[in-house]
Amino acid sequence: MKKTVSIIGSGFASLAAACYLARDGYEAEIFEKNKTIGGRARQLKKEGFTFDIGPTWYWMPDVFERFFADFGKTPADFYELEKLNPAYKVFFGKEDSITIEDTLEKIYKAFETEEAGSAVKLERFIDEALDNYNIAIKDLVYRPGVTPLELVTPATAKKLGSFFSTISKEVRKEFKNPKLIQILEFPVLFLGAKASNTPAFYSFMNYADFGLGTWHPKGGMYKVIEGMEQLARSLGVKINTSAPAEKIFVKNNTATGILVNGERIKSDYILSGADYHHTETLLPKDNRQYPESYWEKKTFAPSSLLFYVGFDKKLANITHHSLFFDTDFEKHARAIYDEAKWPEDPLFYASFPSVTDPSAAPKGKETGIFLIPLAPDVEDSEDIREKYFQKIISRFEEITQQKVIDHILFRESFCVLDFKKEYNSYKGNAYGLANTLFQTAFLRPKLKSRKVHNLFFTGQLTVPGPGVPPSLISGKLVAGLIQNSKK
Numbered sequence: 001m002k003k004t005v006s007i008i009g010s011g012f013a014s015l016a017a018a019c020y021l022a023r024d025g026y027e028a029e030i031f032e033k034n035k036t037i038g039g040r041a042r043q044l045k046k047e048g049f050t051f052d053i054g055p056t057w058y059w060m061p062d063v064f065e066r067f068f069a070d071f072g073k074t075p076a077d078f079y080e081l082e083k084l085n086p087a088y089k090v091f092f093g094k095e096d097s098i099t100i101e102d103t104l105e106k107i108y109k110a111f112e113t114e115e116a117g118s119a120v121k122l123e124r125f126i127d128e129a130l131d132n133y134n135i136a137i138k139d140l141v142y143r144p145g146v147t148p149l150e151l152v153t154p155a156t157a158k159k160l161g162s163f164f165s166t167i168s169k170e171v172r173k174e175f176k177n178p179k180l181i182q183i184l185e186f187p188v189l190f191l192g193a194k195a196s197n198t199p200a201f202y203s204f205m206n207y208a209d210f211g212l213g214t215w216h217p218k219g220g221m222y223k224v225i226e227g228m229e230q231l232a233r234s235l236g237v238k239i240n241t242s243a244p245a246e247k248i249f250v251k252n253n254t255a256t257g258i259l260v261n262g263e264r265i266k267s268d269y270i271l272s273g274a275d276y277h278h279t280e281t282l283l284p285k286d287n288r289q290y291p292e293s294y295w296e297k298k299t300f301a302p303s304s305l306l307f308y309v310g311f312d313k314k315l316a317n318i319t320h321h322s323l324f325f326d327t328d329f330e331k332h333a334r335a336i337y338d339e340a341k342w343p344e345d346p347l348f349y350a351s352f353p354s355v356t357d358p359s360a361a362p363k364g365k366e367t368g369i370f371l372i373p374l375a376p377d378v379e380d381s382e383d384i385r386e387k388y389f390q391k392i393i394s395r396f397e398e399i400t401q402q403k404v405i406d407h408i409l410f411r412e413s414f415c416v417l418d419f420k421k422e423y424n425s426y427k428g429n430a431y432g433l434a435n436t437l438f439q440t441a442f443l444r445p446k447l448k449s450r451k452v453h454n455l456f457f458t459g460q461l462t463v464p465g466p467g468v469p470p471s472l473i474s475g476k477l478v479a480g481l482i483q484n485s486k487k
Contacts, residue, residue: 002027005482006258006267008245011039012468013459014273015228016067016475022235023071024483026269030237031260033244033424037229039273039459040423040430041468043222044308044412048362050220051308051369053414055468056351057321058215059208060137063469064224067476071231078227080218084356087214088321090186091399092179096326099319100183100210107210115177125174125184125203126210133204133211135159141470144477145442145463162201163437170200182329192301192434192466194333199437216320216356221468245274248282248455255455258282269454269482273475276445276461278424287452290445299439301431301466302336302373303416307389310409311366317400318366320356324348324392326399332373340375342384348372348392365409370396376427380416389413431467432460440465447478448485456482 003026007014010032018028036042040054058064064075075081085102092098098110104126112119135155171184185195187205217223229239240260247259248270257266272279277295280288327345335343351369354361361367370392389411397404416428433439445462449455458478460466 003268004029004266005269005271006031006265007271007273008258008279009033009039009273009459010037010239010241011041011273011459012225012228012471013475013478014039014271015225015232016472017271017273017458017479018237018475019071019228019232019235020476020479021482022232022237024479026482028232028237029265029267030232030239031243031245031258031265032239032241033274034422035242037239037241038222038225041221041225043220046308046410046412047310049308049310049365049367050353050360051367051412052221052353053306053308055221056353056369058217058221058224058468059212060469061212061215063137063472067472068227068231070476071235073231075217075224075227078230079223082216082218082356084214084216084320086319087209088323089319090179090183090323090325093326094399094401098179098183102213104210111180114180115175118175118177118180121174125171126207129203129205129207130211132159132162132201133207136201136204137208137469140441141464141473142477143441143463144447144481145444146446146448146481148442159201162203163199165200166196167198167200167202168195170203171195179325182325185329186323188435192431193299193436194337197299197337197434197436199435199440202435214321216353218357219359220353220357224468245272245279245282248279248452250284250287250452250455253287253451254453255449269456269485271456271458271478271482273457273459275424275426276457276459277426279457283452283455287449289449289451295426299337299434299436300376300427300429301434303376303378303419303425303428304414304430305372305374305385305388305416306414307368307370308412308414309368309370310361310411311368311404312407312409313366314364315352315366315368315400315404316402318350318352318355320352322350322352324350324395324399326395336373336375340378342374342378342388343372346372346388346392350396374416376416376429378416380428385413385415426461432465435465447474448481454485 007030021028042053044051108119188198249257255270332343349371354367419425419428458474464470
């Protein structure tokens with residue numbers, strides 16, 4: 001008789017784990033609290049416009065290829081990918097920007113134009129980043145964080161200094177131009193920490209950025225979720241929506257089932273891809289691994305204020321992805337990580353998928369997504385949201401030299417309170433735990449509970465960390481631990 005696994009949540013990690021478990025003979029069933037699957041990678045459709053509510057960047061295509069290849073498939077079996085050119089544009093002010101294109105050669109040229117001699121330095125930096133990428137993504141991140149010895153290999157022994165130096169130090173050794181420094185420090189924002197607190201080994205994110213490029217699944221990132229759902233169902237995974245887990249049952253220190261909408265669901269294994277802290281609140285206190293004091297001391301990745309905007313016309317001077325670094329980068333970082341307050345003059349990100357993908361907006365109109373990174377658990381209200389929208393939209397108009405405020409058909413927002421309500425997110429964080437030195441690999445919350453047999457965790461708060469590709473990998477890792485637990 002097949003062993004049963006009840007999976008809480010339906011984000012990338014949960015869907016990935018469900019696929020691996022079903023492939024290997026388990027009866028996997030997903031329970032999602034919201035009306036649609038995808039976890040943070042859900043979609044908003046309104047008046048003919050389509051918005052990815054969560055992730056909008058498709059990086060590390062090799063990780064997606066590796067996932068689907070494990071099932072004899074390719075991404076092309078489920079969605080169509082387009083490599084973006086430009087990948088993104090960084091605005092430093094009016095008529096002051098740097099465009100990151102789709103090949104290393106073009107990027108070297110852009111750096112050289114900005115600062116003579118920087119192309120050679122960047123080539124050297126990217127060679128090191130590629131070496132780190134090959135060690136990290138092709139090997140280390142596929143280890144489950146069970147023991148420190150997982151990090152000890154001949155390759156990592158040579159990289160020891162990279163774990164104790166920082167991205168900021170290594171970038172500033174080579175580059176003096178503040179614009180180039182900001183561009184090189186930007187990718188680690190996906191890891192949820194300041195460049196000055198992120199180990200230099202994580203320069204592999206720069207290779208992911210420049211070397212592998214930025215891609216777009218036609219129809220949006222939700223097409224990846226739909227592809228994974230199709231794969232999961234073909235393998236026999238059952239998926240339930242509007243099905244919140246209300247309690248995890250424990251008997252003799254062993255998980256025996258979950259309570260969903262008042263119904264007890266018995267299961268041999270429980271796997272949670274939901275917020276780790278929230279999941280532990282579903283357990284009796286004696287069965288929780290981590291006290292509140294543990295979570296309070298952790299460095300969390302930022303939360304976000306997001307706006308989803310429908311414009312009644314095509315906009316000028318925009319790209320699919322744009323970064324607005326026209327204010328003080330360091331000051332905003334301090335507001336997030338050191339002071340835990342709203343930034344006075346925030347940097348922000350804007351995405352206009354309809355520039356690339358006509359399906360994202362009605363003909364002649366534009367889909368816009370704006371994001372301001374924030375400290376977790378800051379005060380959140382409609383008045384604050386409105387204030388910050390006006391701040392960024394006025395700067396957007398000035399920098400892109402156009403009036404857009406009178407061309408807004410509608411606007412939706414999503415912030416700290418929504419992350420808590422929709423995802424039970426600890427302090428309303430958007431990306432999980434930051435990848436600082438002491439929150440890396442085996443130092444992250446464990447995939448397998450130390451206190452409750454047959455209870456497992458997956459997703460951005462555990463191994464290997466935040467982001468969509470790591471979440472796919474996390475699903476594979478935890479499936480392997482479940483399989484090994486019965487041996």
